Amino acid sequence: MFRFFRIKYVRRRAYTHSRRLYLAHKESARALVSERLTYFNQHYGLPLGKVSIRNQKSRWGSCSKKGNLNFNYKLVFLAPELRDYVIVHEICHVKEFNHGQGFWDLVAQKVPEHRTMRHKLRKVVLDQRQILQTETSRPNFLQPQILQK
Numbered sequence: 001m002f003r004f005f006r007i008k009y010v011r012r013r014a015y016t017h018s019r020r021l022y023l024a025h026k027e028s029a030r031a032l033v034s035e036r037l038t039y040f041n042q043h044y045g046l047p048l049g050k051v052s053i054r055n056q057k058s059r060w061g062s063c064s065k066k067g068n069l070n071f072n073y074k075l076v077f078l079a080p081e082l083r084d085y086v087i088v089h090e091i092c093h094v095k096e097f098n099h100g101q102g103f104w105d106l107v108a109q110k111v112p113e114h115r116t117m118r119h120k121l122r123k124v125v126l127d128q129r130q131i132l133q134t135e136t137s138r139p140n141f142l143q144p145q146i147l148q149k
């Protein structure tokens with residue numbers, strides 16, 4: 001019984017942290033994303049739909065068939081080149097709704113080193129505890145980490 005309540009309490013606290021961080025950074029994420037979207041879409045000139053900033057566990061961004069774009073608020077904690085790669089990636093999905101050669105050629109127009117970016121991004125841990133540390137000790141970017149197996 002005690003165990004059960006304790007698990008519930010820890011989960012609830014984690015949820016509150018997550019929500020608090022999301023609300024604290026949502027608007028700066030929106031401003032940043034919108035600035036970078038405008039910048040890169042001067043090149044691509046694609047019809048972008050609605051843009052949403054979300055609190056997602058495991059995705060940096062996504063694009064719907066209608067061209068609506070979703071981005072994770074945690075982009076604000078990413079190194080600029082990784083964040084730009086995510087943004088270019090989603091812009092390019094408006095034209096190429098797959099990961100075929102055509103898609104990657106499009107991405108390469110603005111991010112020629114996209115393979116490296118993708119590799120680095122996979123190693124970034126989407127962990128809110130890390131964000132909390134980043135916030136308090138060093139208001140800097142999440143760094144790619146070597147994941148332990």
Ligand SMILES: [Zn+2]
Nearest residue numbers: 089093098099
């Ligand atoms: Zn994709």
